[in-house]
Amino acid sequence: MVSPAIALAFLPFLVTLLIRYRHYLVLLYRAVLVAWLRDRLTGTSREQRAFQYLLTHAIPGDPHHILQTFDHWSYHCEHLSCVGPDKGRIVERVLLERAPLRVLELGTYCGYGTVLLAQGLPPGARLYTIEGDARHAAVAEKVIRLAGFSEQTPGWLVMVSPAIALAFLPFLVTLLIRYRHYLVLLYRAVLVAWLRDRLTGTSREQRAFQYLLTHAIPGDPHHILQTFDHWSYHCEHLSCVGPDKGRIVERVLLERAPLRVLELGTYCGYGTVLLAQGLPPGARLYTIEGDARHAAVAEKVIRLAGFSEQTVELIVGPSEEVIPRLREKHGLMNANLVFMDHWKRCYLRDLVYTVLVAQPGWLVMVSPAIALAFLPFLVTLLIRYRHYLVLLYRAVLVAWLRDRLTGTSREQRAFQYLLTHAIPGDPHHILQTFDHWSYHCEHLSCVGPDKGRIVERVLLERAPLRVLELGTYCGYGTVLLAQGLPPGARLYTIEGDARHAAVAEKVIRLAGFSEQTVELIVGPSEEVIPRLREKHGLMNANLVFMDHWKRCYLRDLQLLESHQLLAEGATILADNVLFPGAPHFLQYAKTCGKYHCKVHRARLEYFHGIPDGIAELRYTGTR
Numbered sequence: 302m303v304s305p306a307i308a309l310a311f312l313p314f315l316v317t318l319l320i321r322y323r324h325y326l327v328l329l330y331r332a333v334l335v336a337w338l339r340d341r342l343t344g345t346s347r348e349q350r351a352f353q354y355l356l357t358h359a360i361p362g363d364p365h366h367i368l369q370t371f372d373h374w375s376y377h378c379e380h381l382s383c384v385g386p387d388k389g390r391i392v393e394r395v396l397l398e399r400a401p402l403r404v405l406e407l408g409t410y411c412g413y414g415t416v417l418l419a420q421g422l423p424p425g426a427r428l429y430t431i432e433g434d435a436r437h438a439a440v441a442e443k444v445i446r447l448a449g450f451s452e453q454t455p456g457w458l459v460m461v462s463p464a465i466a467l468a469f470l471p472f473l474v475t476l477l478i479r480y481r482h483y484l485v486l487l488y489r490a491v492l493v494a495w496l497r498d499r500l501t502g503t504s505r506e507q508r509a510f511q512y513l514l515t516h517a518i519p520g521d522p523h524h525i526l527q528t529f530d531h532w533s534y535h536c537e538h539l540s541c542v543g544p545d546k547g548r549i550v551e552r553v554l555l556e557r558a559p560l561r562v563l564e565l566g567t568y569c570g571y572g573t574v575l576l577a578q579g580l581p582p583g584a585r586l587y588t589i590e591g592d593a594r595h596a597a598v599a600e601k602v603i604r605l606a607g608f609s610e611q612t613v614e615l616i617v618g619p620s621e622e623v624i625p626r627l628r629e630k631h632g633l634m635n636a637n638l639v640f641m642d643h644w645k646r647c648y649l650r651d652l653v654y655t656v657l658v659a660q661p662g663w664l665v666m667v668s669p670a671i672a673l674a675f676l677p678f679l680v681t682l683l684i685r686y687r688h689y690l691v692l693l694y695r696a697v698l699v700a701w702l703r704d705r706l707t708g709t710s711r712e713q714r715a716f717q718y719l720l721t722h723a724i725p726g727d728p729h730h731i732l733q734t735f736d737h738w739s740y741h742c743e744h745l746s747c748v749g750p751d752k753g754r755i756v757e758r759v760l761l762e763r764a765p766l767r768v769l770e771l772g773t774y775c776g777y778g779t780v781l782l783a784q785g786l787p788p789g790a791r792l793y794t795i796e797g798d799a800r801h802a803a804v805a806e807k808v809i810r811l812a813g814f815s816e817q818t819v820e821l822i823v824g825p826s827e828e829v830i831p832r833l834r835e836k837h838g839l840m841n842a843n844l845v846f847m848d849h850w851k852r853c854y855l856r857d858l859q860l861l862e863s864h865q866l867l868a869e870g871a872t873i874l875a876d877n878v879l880f881p882g883a884p885h886f887l888q889y890a891k892t893c894g895k896y897h898c899k900v901h902r903a904r905l906e907y908f909h910g911i912p913d914g915i916a917e918l919r920y921t922g923t924r
Contacts, residue, residue: 332380339379347379348411348440354378355447362449364420371413383413396421406430410437412444419450490538497537505537506569506598512536513605520607522578529571541571542642550640554579559637563627564588565620565651566643568595570602573615576640577608586613587633589623591643620651621882622852649686688910696744703743711743712775712804718742719811726813728784735777739907747777748848748876749906752915756846756874759917760785763872765843769833770794771826771857772849774801776808778876779821782846783814791818793839797825797849826853830860841868847875854878854886862895873918880905880913890918897921 319326336347343350351374359370368389375381384392392414400423409415409432419428432438477484494505501508509532517528526547533539542550550572558581567573567590577586590596596617603613616623616631620643627633641648683690700711707714715738723734732753739745748756756778764787773779773796783792796802802823809819822829822837826849833839845861847854854875861867878887878900890898897919905911 328380332382336379346436346440347381348437350379351381351411352440352443355444359447361447364416364448364450367416367444367448368413368420371411381411381413383410384417389417392417393421400426402426404428408432409441412441412448415441415445416448416450419445419448486538490540494537504594504598505539506595508537509539509569510598510601513602517605519605522574522606522608525574525602525606526571526578529569539569539571541568542575547575550575551579553638557638558584560584561633561636562586562638562640563633563636564640564642565647566590566641567599567615568642570599570606572640572642573599573603573613574606574608577603577606577613580612585611587616587627587631587636588613589616589618589620589643591617591619593617620647624651649682649689688908692744692905692908692911696746700743710800710804711745712801714743715745715775716804716807719808723811725811728780728812728814731780731808731812732777732784735775736907744907745775745777747774747906748781748915752876752901752903752906752913753781755901755903755915755917756781757785759844759872759874763844764790765872766790767839767842767868768792768844768846769839769842769861769866770846770848771853772796772847773805773821774848776805776812778846778848779805779809779819780812780814783809783812783819786818791820793820793822793833793837793842795822795824795826795829795849797823799823826857827860830857830866831864833866834864839866841866841871843868843871845871845873847873848877851877851881851883851886854883855889858886858889867920869920869922871920873916873920875916875918877905878914878916880911883916887916890916895921 339350340346345353351371354374355367355370358373360366368386371381371383372386375383375385396418402423402425404418404422404426406415406418406428409430415428415430418430422428430441432441497508498504503511509529512532513525513528516531518524526544529539529541530544533541533543554576560581560583562576562580562584564573564576564586567588573586573588576588580586588599590599596615600615603615614631641651643651703714704710709717715735718738719731719734722737724730732750735745735747736750739747739749760782766787766789768782768786768790770779770782770792773794779792779794782794786792794805796805802821806821809821820837842861845867847857849857858873867873873896875883875886877883879902887898887900890896899917900914901917902912902914905913
């Protein structure tokens, strides 16, 4: 609902838009709306109607007249997206100048461009034209033959005349002017740094620290920041927060007076010194840096500025691994302020980690000025990561609310749904019911139907007799594996959470699998794996399916190796190696020399907008 006053206020703006873009609106009307209506009314395509017009109006065997008839049709009947007479004259001139013997056309469409090119070919030349749409190709074939060109009309050559190149010159100049600052940044931040790295054998950050040692006053944070700024302005670009945005950070520190500050991305220590100098008495700063070389430089800068380990604690490691350990290992119960200045693609992930993994009590504080400055960036993030936000909403928020309202867990509710909707003893129908629940009710972090087909194919190819599953969860993967086992095979499945194991046990028995086929073992995988041979009789496994905590993949794989629980030629399948991801596991599998590794790219279970993958490893034995 819009009031007339508001509508009238927008009227001049709308009229301006209509006048400015009138040609585009006419094109939209003629090329889309009119064509769509005529397609429905006549049952033929626009291209077929154009060919019928050619048959009744054009002179067969006269390419020039056929092109004129095409132009008349496009001007007065329906729009055809052909090269047209104006740009056609440029093409004719280029053909006349170059006299090419072999011509390739990409996009025949209805044959206009093909006829235009073919009529300008020198004797003995040949034209190859490619069309991806069979319907358009059928029309174009008739048009080409109507123009009198046979299939015999007789290296690859892409030919552009100087005129066309000059026509693009203003566009290129406009681009250079518009993006000149970005080009200068690219030159200074990438090219110059790369050249100096090669010439000096030191990194840009090390050179900046050497400059600090000779120009900055030790123990004076403010002068150290000024020296950093001078280096970045006049020597080499450093990707630090800088003086302008630094003043915003200083104002926020002054307003909030936080006692516990977390910085993600130490880099060379600029932001750390900026934050540390603005801390109130008794405050403590925790800063995380994933690159050990940058951390080594940052450590020296922080100590040069006069800050002790009691004030600033530098933690080296990937943020996704460090954040979950901050409370128990580093004593950070919660943070009053979080400053993010690491990889931008990690911002949302690490924010989610602080909410999901690092326990409640975290607060990211941003002043209104910063919030407004970041608004376009936040909108872009929301659009780009909308699938992840929906996942966060469905997998965390909805589940948490329903847990509180019903007093039951998500897995228990899923089992109740199975009892009322699935066919007992039918594993396939039980999996389908799980999928329906996850799509339409609540998200379950199971392997899902798409990646499930990869697992089924591997089971069919390998026909393993001894299968080990790490991470039973609610039993989806167990049922998927068990239904694909050959006769006489046995599946051992390990679940560390007793509540999940209780649900999974019921699901497995509901699917009709006995303890002789599927043995469920409850306990942490690092404790169960060493006992598998002596306590459970598993000598070695032909297939291992990992779908538990991703950070445990590498540890458990190495446990299986050390206890010789992998049969020769064993297959290891690991789910979710791309999201949430298991980079150390993948790196080990690819570089240790014990496995042939392949990643099957797929989509996250029940969320087709999130890319994921399942890794397939073939064990070749110890190196």
